[in-house]
Amino acid sequence: MRNKFAKRASLVKSSETREILKVTERPEMISFAGGLPAPELFPVEELNVACEAVLKVDGPASLQYSTTEGYIPLRNAIIKRMDAIGIQAHLQQILITSGSQQAIDLTGRLFLDEGDTIICESPTYLAAVNAFKVYNANFVEVEMDEDGMMMEALEKQLQENPQAKFIYTIPDFHNPTGRTLKLERRKRMIELASQYDVLIVEDNPYGAVRFSGTALPPIKHFDTEGRVIYLSTFSKIFTPGLRLGWICADEVFIEKYVAFKQTADLHSDSFAQRITAKYMELYDIEAHIEKIKAVYKERCTTMLTCIDQFFPKNISYSKPDGGLFIWVELPASVDSSKIFVECLKNNVAIVPGIPFFPNGTQKNTLRLNYSNTTKEQIREGIKRMGEVLHHELKKETTTS
Amino acid sequence: MRNKFAKRASLVKSSETREILKVTERPEMISFAGGLPAPELFPVEELNVACEAVLKVDGPASLQYSTTEGYIPLRNAIIKRMDAIGIQAHLQQILITSGSQQAIDLTGRLFLDEGDTIICESPTYLAAVNAFKVYNANFVEVEMDEDGMMMEALEKQLQENPQAKFIYTIPDFHNPTGRTLKLERRKRMIELASQYDVLIVEDNPYGAVRFSGTALPPIKHFDTEGRVIYLSTFSKIFTPGLRLGWICADEVFIEKYVAFKQTADLHSDSFAQRITAKYMELYDIEAHIEKIKAVYKERCTTMLTCIDQFFPKNISYSKPDGGLFIWVELPASVDSSKIFVECLKNNVAIVPGIPFFPNGTQKNTLRLNYSNTTKEQIREGIKRMGEVLHHELKKETTTS
Missing domain, CATH: 3.40.640.10 (Type I PLP-dependent aspartate aminotransferase-like (Major domain))
Incomplete structure (x- = not known):
C-alpha cells in the first residue's frame, strides 16, 4: 500500500510527556512528571x-x-x-x-x-x-x-x-x-x-x-x-x-x-x-478550590524546601505562587534528558524541558510537578534527584 | 482589526441540520428533521x-x-x-x-x-x-x-x-x-x-x-x-x-x-x-438494542404506511431495513427547500436534501427521521406533509 498519510502526520508525534506518563504508572515510581491534579481531592x-x-x-x-x-x-x-x-x-x-x-x-x-x-x-x-x-x-x-x-x-x-x-x-x-x-x-x-x-x-x-x-x-x-x-x-x-x-x-x-x-x-x-x-x-466550588489550594501550597512549599536542601547550589528554579509546576534550570552544559534517564533508574520521573521549546533549543531544563505526590514522596523523590544531580554535575565538571 | 481567520473558516458553516434543529425545539413542532435517538429508550x-x-x-x-x-x-x-x-x-x-x-x-x-x-x-x-x-x-x-x-x-x-x-x-x-x-x-x-x-x-x-x-x-x-x-x-x-x-x-x-x-x-x-x-x-446491551429495534421498526413502518397513504404518487422514497432515516425524491422540478418552508408553516420539520450533496447538486430530495417521534406524531406529521406536497406539486404542474 502506498503511503496515504497527510504531510502533517510526520510533524505530530505522540506527546513525550504522555509517553513518559505510561512508564510512570509503575507503583514504585515517584512521579513528578505529569500535570495531574490530586485525585484524592476530587469530590x-x-x-x-x-x-x-x-x-x-x-x-x-x-x-x-x-x-x-x-x-x-x-x-x-x-x-x-x-x-x-x-x-x-x-x-x-x-x-x-x-x-x-x-x-x-x-x-x-x-x-x-x-x-x-x-x-x-x-x-x-x-x-x-x-x-x-x-x-x-x-x-x-x-x-x-x-x-x-x-x-x-x-x-x-x-x-x-x-x-x-x-x-x-x-x-x-x-x-x-x-x-x-x-x-x-x-x-x-x-x-x-x-x-x-x-x-x-x-x-x-x-x-x-x-x-x-x-x-x-x-x-x-x-x-x-x-x-x-x-x-x-x-x-x-x-x-x-x-x-x-x-x-x-x-x-x-x-x-x-x-x-x-x-x-x-x-x-x-x-x-x-x-x-x-x-x-x-x-455545592460551593469556591470552598472546594480553597481545599485544593491548601494542599498544593503545602506540596509546593515542601518541594521548594527539599530542592533547597538536596539540589546542588548552581541550579536555579522557579518559585510559583500557584498552579502545578516548578521549572528547574541546570548549568548550561547539562543535558536534562540524561538526568531524566538517571532519575528513572532511581524510580523518580521528571519531564526534560526540551519538548517545551517549539523550536527545540535549550536542553538544560526540566519540569517538576508537585500536585500529585504526598509530602513524603516529594521529600524522598527530591532527595534521590538531588543525588543524581550531584553525581551528574560532578561528572560534568570533571569531564569538561 | 484585520481579518485573522484561516482560509478554511469561509468553507465551513454551522451545519444546516443543527440550525434547523434549533427551530424545531418549539413544543408544537413535529420534527422529522434531526437524527436523534428516542430518548425515552435511554437506560x-x-x-x-x-x-x-x-x-x-x-x-x-x-x-x-x-x-x-x-x-x-x-x-x-x-x-x-x-x-x-x-x-x-x-x-x-x-x-x-x-x-x-x-x-x-x-x-x-x-x-x-x-x-x-x-x-x-x-x-x-x-x-x-x-x-x-x-x-x-x-x-x-x-x-x-x-x-x-x-x-x-x-x-x-x-x-x-x-x-x-x-x-x-x-x-x-x-x-x-x-x-x-x-x-x-x-x-x-x-x-x-x-x-x-x-x-x-x-x-x-x-x-x-x-x-x-x-x-x-x-x-x-x-x-x-x-x-x-x-x-x-x-x-x-x-x-x-x-x-x-x-x-x-x-x-x-x-x-x-x-x-x-x-x-x-x-x-x-x-x-x-x-x-x-x-x-x-x-446489563445486557444486546437486549437493550432489541428494544430499540422494535420501536424503530414500528415507527418506520408507520411512516412508510402513511407516506404511501398521504403523499402524491409521483414521489419515490427508500424503504430502510434499519437505522433512522427515509429518503424522499420529489419530481425533478421541485425544490425541497420550498417544501421545507411550507412544512415549517404547518409545524412539521424536515431536512432538505441539498446539504447532503457535497458539490451541491440535486435539489428535489429530502430526509425524514422516524426515531424520535411517536406513531401518532408520525401519522399527523406525514398527513400535513402530504397536504403540502399535493399543493406544491399541483402548483408545479400548473406553472411548468
Whole structure:
C-alpha cells in the first residue's frame, strides 16, 4: 500500500510527556512528571449526588444530543466565575469545549493557515505546540524571566513578524515554568497587541489555583477591542476526566468556533456538562478550590524546601505562587534528558524541558510537578534527584 | 482589526441540520428533521446504578486524566461486539473517540492534505463533508441506487482519480438515504480498493440497528490488507450524549490516530467511558438494542404506511431495513427547500436534501427521521406533509 498519510502526520508525534506518563504508572515510581491534579481531592461523593439528581430530574435530556454551544446553566455558572476575576461576558461569548485542549485545537483550526506564525513564551505548553503544528504553524519564541514574557523581546518579534496571527500566552502559573506575568506586562501586552494588530490567546487553566501572593486580573480584563480569546477549564479546579473547558471571546469569533466544534465532535458530553452544573448548584466550588489550594501550597512549599536542601547550589528554579509546576534550570552544559534517564533508574520521573521549546533549543531544563505526590514522596523523590544531580554535575565538571 | 481567520473558516458553516434543529425545539413542532435517538429508550435507571458503582469502586480514577487510547474494559467490550459481526480486532486496533464525529475529523486530520480527493456516496453524511472540508478536501460523488453505491460508477471515479485518498462510505442504513450496500457490492468495493490502492473509511453508526432483513457483514470483514478503517459509535445503541465512538483499524493507523487525538482533546471523557463499560458489565446491551429495534421498526413502518397513504404518487422514497432515516425524491422540478418552508408553516420539520450533496447538486430530495417521534406524531406529521406536497406539486404542474 502506498503511503496515504497527510504531510502533517510526520510533524505530530505522540506527546513525550504522555509517553513518559505510561512508564510512570509503575507503583514504585515517584512521579513528578505529569500535570495531574490530586485525585484524592476530587469530590466523588458530591458527584454521586449530582449524577443521581441529574438522572432523576433530567435523565433522557442529559443523555441526548445537545447544542454545540453547551449547556446554558453551565455557561451561566462560568460567566459568574469569570465576572469574579474581572471578565464581563454574556452567554453568546461562551463556548463549552472538550477540555481546554480542544479550545486550543479549535483556535488553530479557526485562525491558522499553513505557514502562519504564532508568538509564544519560550518555553511553552507542549500540547499547544503539537495542536498548532497540525495546522502547519511556525513558532516564534519570546524570552521569559521570573515575571513572565519579556515585553521588549515581544515588541521586537512583533516588529519582525508583522503577519503573526496571535500571541499564545499562559500568564498565570505558566506551564512549564510556574511563572506569572506581572501586572504592568499584562497592560503592555494589550497595548502592543493593539499597536501591531495581533490577537492574544490567553490560556488560563491554572489562574484559579493561586495559593500565595495577590491575584492579578487576566489579560482579557484589559481588552477593550475584543482582541483577547480566553481559554480555561474545569480540569484543575474540579476534575480533568470529564473533559470540560471553555472559550470566552467575542461573538464574531464564537460563532465560527461553534461551526468548527461541530466538525470536531458535534458537542461536549451532555451528561458531564449537566453534572458539573448540578455540582456547582448544590455545592460551593469556591470552598472546594480553597481545599485544593491548601494542599498544593503545602506540596509546593515542601518541594521548594527539599530542592533547597538536596539540589546542588548552581541550579536555579522557579518559585510559583500557584498552579502545578516548578521549572528547574541546570548549568548550561547539562543535558536534562540524561538526568531524566538517571532519575528513572532511581524510580523518580521528571519531564526534560526540551519538548517545551517549539523550536527545540535549550536542553538544560526540566519540569517538576508537585500536585500529585504526598509530602513524603516529594521529600524522598527530591532527595534521590538531588543525588543524581550531584553525581551528574560532578561528572560534568570533571569531564569538561 | 484585520481579518485573522484561516482560509478554511469561509468553507465551513454551522451545519444546516443543527440550525434547523434549533427551530424545531418549539413544543408544537413535529420534527422529522434531526437524527436523534428516542430518548425515552435511554437506560436512565441502569446508568444511575452504573454511575454509583463506578464512583464507589473507582471514583478518583474515573475522574482523572486517562490514556488517549481509551479505557481498556470498554475497548474489550467493543472487541467482543465487533467479533460478533465478523471483525476480529485486538486492543491496539481500537481507539475510543469523542463520538464518531471525532473519528471522522481525525480521519481527515490523518489523511488529508489540501486538495486531496475523497470518493463518497451521492448524497452523503453532511457532518462528514464539513469535517473533511476543514482539511480542504475535494469530493467526488458516486451515484447510488436502492442497493447503495454503484460499483461501475465507483470504478470509473477510481480510474479518473488515481490519487484519491479514500472511499468514504456508510454501507448500512446510510445517512441520509437509509439504503444498505448489498453483499456482492461490499466484496467488489474491497477488490476495487485493492486494485486502485485506495483506503476505505467505513462509517457504521447504524449497522447494529437492523430491524428487518438479514444482517450483512461489514466491509471490514472482507479486508485482508488492513485497508479498511471502521468507525462506529455508542450514540445509536446506547446514548449519544456521552459522546463515545471508536475507530477500528490497523495498528500503524491507530498509533498515528492516537497522536492526533492527543492534539484534539487529550482523551475522551474518563467517566463516560467507565460508566458505559460498567453498564455493559451489569446489563445486557444486546437486549437493550432489541428494544430499540422494535420501536424503530414500528415507527418506520408507520411512516412508510402513511407516506404511501398521504403523499402524491409521483414521489419515490427508500424503504430502510434499519437505522433512522427515509429518503424522499420529489419530481425533478421541485425544490425541497420550498417544501421545507411550507412544512415549517404547518409545524412539521424536515431536512432538505441539498446539504447532503457535497458539490451541491440535486435539489428535489429530502430526509425524514422516524426515531424520535411517536406513531401518532408520525401519522399527523406525514398527513400535513402530504397536504403540502399535493399543493406544491399541483402548483408545479400548473406553472411548468
